[in-house]
Amino acid sequence: MSLPRSNTATGWLLAAPLTLVLAFFLVLPIIMIVIVSFWGATEFSIYPAFQFDNYKFLFGSSVTWAVFGNTFRYALITWALTLGIGFTVAYFLAFHVRTLTWQITLALICTVPFWTSNIIRMISWIPFLGRNGIANSTLLSMGVIDQPLEWLLFSDFSVMLTFVHINTFFMIVPILNTLLRIDKSLIEAARDGGATGPQILWNVILPLAKPGIMIGTIFVLTLVMGDFTTVRFMSGSQSANVGRLISNDVGLLQYPSAAATSVVLLCTVLIVVTGLLRLVDIRKEL
Amino acid sequence: MTKPKIQYSRRSLLKGAATFTAASTLGAPMIWAQDIKDVTLRQFGTGVSNLNDVAVKVKEDLGFTLEMTALDSDSVTQRAATQPNSFDIADIEYWICKKVWPTGNLQAMDTSKISLFDKISPIFTTGKLTPESVVAQGTAPSTVGFISEPGSKEFAPEVTNWMTLIPTIYNxxxxxxxxxxxxxxxxxxxxxxxxxxxxxxxxxxxxxxxxxxxxxxxxxxxxxxxxxxxxxxxxxxxxxxxxxxxxxxxxxxxxxxxxxxxxxxxxxxxxxxxxxxxxxxxxxxxxxxxxxxxxxxxxxYRSWGGGLGLSANLSGLELDAAYEYINWYISGWVGGYLMRQGYYSAVPETSKAFMSENEWGYWYEGKAATDVITSPTGQQLASAGDVRDGGSYEERMGxxxxxxxxxxxxxxxxxxxxxxxxx
The missing domain is CATH 3.40.190.10 (Periplasmic binding protein-like II)
Structure with a gap:
């Protein structure tokens, strides 16, 4: 069907506001970042140039590789854990909670931690996990341990715990959304056909939940890879990820170097997301 | 506070009297006194000395408005180096000054307009607390405190008439x-x-x-x-x-x-x-x-110090107001306030009048407190008999x-x- 000319124009006009907003506030800044990443910097100023020094240093430094490796490690482990927990919670809400009222109520309860800020949710772990914190003193008084556990706080454990705590919700919502759309008669049909519970889960529910899982995955991966506050606070500044590398550079007025790191991070994340989108055609599945 | 320090009160008294006389008899000089009330100076710096109480007191004592912005030291450096139009007074550390001065965003101060210049602690002028002291390593304030002539981007090795920063607070x-x-x-x-x-x-x-x-x-x-x-x-x-x-x-x-x-x-x-x-x-x-x-x-010790620098853009009435402010800053009230927090002020003696004998003894002279020591906000910091860690000013800064x-x-x-x- 071909639209009349005037309709095409209306279409363009309708799309224009969003296009302009995105162009100004998303595309333009990114172009600026890419341009600045080729600039040079002195101690307190930056000057326009076209040089590859920032990238050369970035790729030549072992720190970069270690830090990117660390960022991926955090992202992957957080992803696996949030997926496991997120899917379980969503499954429970979709299939075990019978009434819509309770589904809505319980889903809202999942949002309770979001009533306060991200930072507060993160920092509230510190007194809990500390050497003389609630976790250690409880375990000590129960006689489970006789020395406070040092690795509870300011360690990879605490970083991961906080990541999972903060990000699981972003997994729950999209998965729940896809699970709720699954036609219950499909499951009944599978059961009638003699499929066991695990078989239904693996062959019916999981394939249908893929778009939700993928959206959740994209949320979690991008949030974790772009984070810097969680790693800083929960590792007691002892671990680094790419976000901290960038924030350190910004703090020291090394904008071009920060821009170069950002560009590399952006490309990395884009590659990951493109790869994920190839696995599932979200547009088709929704 | 029964015996306010002579310097400041006399000056303000004279000024007040002059304004009053001018207002009642003449008319013209009144404009200046009126104008200065409209002046707003924008100061930014690190949290330590960017105290709201200071802005309130400035309004009370000098009449003009002081807007304060507190940032972390990285942002302070950044702002002083890259946004010269965003401030009138920079409250920066001496090492930041070393970084920022070559940008030309700050202007030197004429020491002849600083009434208490002679009283400023020698740490900031010659670098030697006592004649026998050696200038410590690092960016000692005395090494970046002066330039030879206005406009110069190089620091002068000796005391000159042009000061880069007026020291405010250090420890x-x-x-x-x-x-x-x-x-x-x-x-x-x-x-x-x-x-x-x-x-x-x-x-x-x-x-x-x-x-x-x-x-x-x-x-x-x-x-x-x-x-x-x-x-x-x-x-x-x-x-x-x-x-x-x-x-x-x-x-x-x-x-x-x-x-x-x-x-x-x-x-x-x-x-x-x-x-x-x-x-x-x-x-x-x-x-x-x-x-x-x-x-x-x-x-x-590892020591640090900050000071007030004037933006290169300041001129005329604003510049006069800035000098007024700087002279007021080292005249004692702020010093007393800071010293009761455990810092030191650039002209320690003037602070004495704004501290009790007990406070002066505890914070500056390293004597045992004779009574409870409280912070400017009223928290108890020490009880009678306590001695400051490290002792007196000379012992610590020496x-x-x-x-x-x-x-x-x-x-x-x-x-x-x-x-x-x-x-």
């Missing part, structure tokens, strides 16, 4: 400890890496200051002999970072801290028993009823080993620091 830093959890005397910086405190030590994650604390430790351990701790060679930086990386991998540190509050929490919660710390952080821990000592160490600084190899150092954090 001597050392390690903070929890005496109750350590239970033995601590005398040297080397203790920070003592395996006895494995998993219970901390250092600050601000490269320019952290590297100095590291240097104090390495030197105390006898591992490295530095030419100038405030301006290390790449080789010295490598060695210093290597020693600390090894300690980090061995689990010596519980955490690194970046903000004041973090250092307070680490200490108060007992996560850390020995760490680099700032004076008011010690006060904050003590205020919670937890024993904490700002331990004087035999190798001396033992400065190194000033906060910015090194020639700064960029190299920063990269190495990032490696240390990522290690």
């Amino acid at each position: 001597a830093d050392t390690l903070g400890i929890r005496p109750d959890l350590i239970g033995r005397p601590i005398e040297t910086w080397a203790e920070l890496l003592n395996p006895e405190f494995k998993g219970k030590a901390s250092i600050l994650d601000i490269s320019s200051i952290g590297i100095m604390d590291m240097a104090m430790v390495c030197e105390a351990m006898g591992e490295i002999a530095y030419g100038d701790k405030g301006n290390m060679t790449t080789d010295e930086i490598d060695k210093t970072i290597a020693i600390f990386t090894e300690a980090k991998k061995a689990g010596q540190f519980r955490a690194f801290w970046k903000s004041f509050d973090e250092s307070v929490n680490l200490m108060a919660s007992g996560e850390v028993v020995i760490q680099s710390m700032w004076s008011p952080a010690i006060t904050a821990v003590k205020a919670q009823g937890i024993p904490c000592v700002y331990q004087p160490l035999k190798e001396g 033992k400065v080993a190194c000033w906060n600084s910015v090194m020639d190899e700064n960029q190299y150092m920063v990269r190495k620091w990032n490696e240390f954090i990522a290690a």
Whole structure:
């Protein structure tokens, strides 16, 4: 069907506001970042140039590789854990909670931690996990341990715990959304056909939940890879990820170097997301 | 407060009288007095001295408005270097001045317009507290305090008529400890890496200051002999970072801290028993009823100092107001306020009139308190009989080993620091 000319124009006009907003506030800044990443910097100023020094240093430094490796490690482990927990919670809400009222109520309860800020949710772990914190003193008084556990706080454990705590919700919502759309008669049909519970889960529910899982995955991966506050606070500044590398550079007025790191991070994340989108055609599945 | 310091009150009295007379008889000079009330000076700086109480008092005493913005030291440097139109008065540290002065965003002050110039502590003029003192390593304020003529971008090695910053606030830093959890005397910086405190030590994650604390430790351990701790060679930086990386991998540190509050929490919660710390952080821990000592160490202190600089854009009435403000700043009230927090002021004597005898004795002279010592906000900091850690002004400021600084190899150092954090 071909639209009349005037309709095409209306279409363009309708799309224009969003296009302009995105162009100004998303595309333009990114172009600026890419341009600045080729600039040079002195101690307190930056000057326009076209040089590859920032990238050369970035790729030549072992720190970069270690830090990117660390960022991926955090992202992957957080992803696996949030997926496991997120899917379980969503499954429970979709299939075990019978009434819509309770589904809505319980889903809202999942949002309770979001009533306060991200930072507060993160920092509230510190007194809990500390050497003389609630976790250690409880375990000590129960006689489970006789020395406070040092690795509870300011360690990879605490970083991961906080990541999972903060990000699981972003997994729950999209998965729940896809699970709720699954036609219950499909499951009944599978059961009638003699499929066991695990078989239904693996062959019916999981394939249908893929778009939700993928959206959740994209949320979690991008949030974790772009984070810097969680790693800083929960590792007691002892671990680094790419976000901290960038924030350190910004703090020291090394904008071009920060821009170069950002560009590399952006490309990395884009590659990951493109790869994920190839696995599932979200547009088709929704 | 019954005997206000002569200098200031006389000046303000005269001014007040002059304004009054002018207002009642003439008419013309009145314009100036009216105008200055419309002046707004925009000051920015680090949290330590950007106090709202100061702005309120300025309005009360001088009549004009002072707008304050508090930022962290990185942002302060950035703003002073890149946004000269965004401020009238920069409250910066001396090492920041070394970085920012060459941009030409600040203008030098005519010392003849500074009424108390002669009374400014010699630390900031000749660099020598007493004639026998040696100028400490690092960016000593005296080395970046003067330029030879207006417009010059090079610092003058001696005292001239053109001052870059008017010193406002400074202190001597050392390690903070929890005496109750350590239970033995601590005398040297080397203790920070003592395996006895494995998993219970901390250092600050601000490269320019952290590297100095590291240097104090390495030197105390006898591992490295530095030419100038405030301006290390790449080789010295490598060695210093290597020693600390090894300690980090061995689990010596519980955490690194970046903000004041973090250092307070680490200490108060007992996560850390020995760490680099700032004076008011010690006060904050003590205020919670937890024993904490700002331990004087035999190798001396790492010191820092800040000052007010004038924006190059200031002129005319605003410039006059800025001079008024600076003269007022060192005339005593602010000094008293800061000294009761544990800092020092540039012209210590003038603060005396704004402190009780007990406070002056405790904070400045290092005498035992004769009564309760409270902070300007009313918290109890010490009880009768307590003595300030480190003693008197001369004892503390006379033992400065190194000033906060910015090194020639700064960029190299920063990269190495990032490696240390990522290690």
